[in-house]
Amino acid sequence: MTDIVHIVCLDAPSPPDYGGAIDMYYKIQALGESGTEAILHYFDYKDHRGIGELKRYCRETYAYKRKGFMESIIPYGPYITRSRWNKDLIQRLNADTFPVLLEGIHCTAVLPFLRDDKRVVIRVHNDEAVYYQQLAAMESNHIRKLYFRSEANLLKNYQKSLPKTVSLAILSSRDVSLFRYEYQFRDVHFIPCFIPWQQVSGQDGKGQYCLYHGNMEVSENEAAAIWLIKEVFDKISIPLVIAGRGISQNLHDSATGKTHIKLISDPSLGTIDQLVSDAHIHVLPSMNATGVKLKLLHALFKGRFCLSNKNGVEGSGITGGLHIAEAPEDWINFVGSLMKTDFSKAHRLEREPLARLYNNRLNSARLSELW
Secondary structure, eight states: OOSEEEEEESSOOBSOOSHHHHHHHHHHHHHHHTTOEEEEEEEOOOTTOBOGGGGGGEEEEEEEOOOOTTTOSSOSSOHHHHTTOOHHHHHHHHTSOOOEEEESGGGGGGGGGSSOGGGEEEEEOOOHHHHHHHHHHHOOSHHHHHHHHHHHHHHHHHHHHSOTTSEEEESOHHHHHIIIIISOOSEEEEOOOOOSOOSOOOOSBOOSOEEEESOTTSHHHHHHHHHIIIIIITSOOSOEEEEETTOOHHHHHHHTTOTTEEEEESOOHHHHHHHHHHOSEEEEOOSOOOSOOHHHHHHHHHSSEEEEOHHHHTTTTOOSSSEEOOSHHHHHHHHHHHTTSOBOHHHHHTTHHHHHHTOHHHHHHHHHTTO
């Protein structure tokens, strides 16, 4: 196993407070604890982000400015990739022969400029073309909708153009087939998400409320929260807590006058963790089937009962330990029934396969084998 690896992050990985950052943060930690030092490169464009406690696992660290829309040197291609093209990054990657892990399609604009792309592994978080198509479908702002549509088309062609000799470490089993057969990559591997939760620890007994949590600045999450209010909790009086960053006026308006619905805006990681532990039912519908839903994994490892839909579990490898509903009346029936049921050791045991599938130590070893 190689002891040193370049890791190029699409964003500063700390704090691990959203899906992509969680996977990056705990991957670097797991590799470090296994004896692999990172030469960490990251794009620093948000004031509150950095590398935090990860410095102890890093041999060197380099921060780069992400380019604005009109600043990108490369004039064509998706903005998420061309805004991360950086000459200094390319020079540093070419200065040695250590393997290179590119976090996300976002970081792959450097690929044509590397001396040996066979030492490269791409961590695929999503089929980004499909993800942006679905963002466009849910966006009400016309300018943003046009941007998402344009980016989706560019990403589709861009992903097809990537060299097929690089290895892909894909976090969704659904996307493994897609990149192997539609995009024709030859070296494709399912490596599950790296997560902070390594033991199933849902508390016995009952909680007092249902919980939906997520980053509400993401249109899909806000749409899911509003769907829960209008289609499920408008029709029942069971308490619902919605917690997350960037709760909008639109979401506030949807909950106005409903005394059994509570909104918690911009909670700390500690507050989210406590809310997850204390809730009785996690109500987590997903509006799309891209990637893997980290909030669902959080709930399954740390919480009591979980209710989702097929979109929410697709590609995650989750086969038990939760309930699946699609129609609003099925959600209403499950919520009513589960609120009367104690969570127990038997329910935790149903989730033990998850702890094996999402074992950071084992998955860091599998990832290291790719280089």
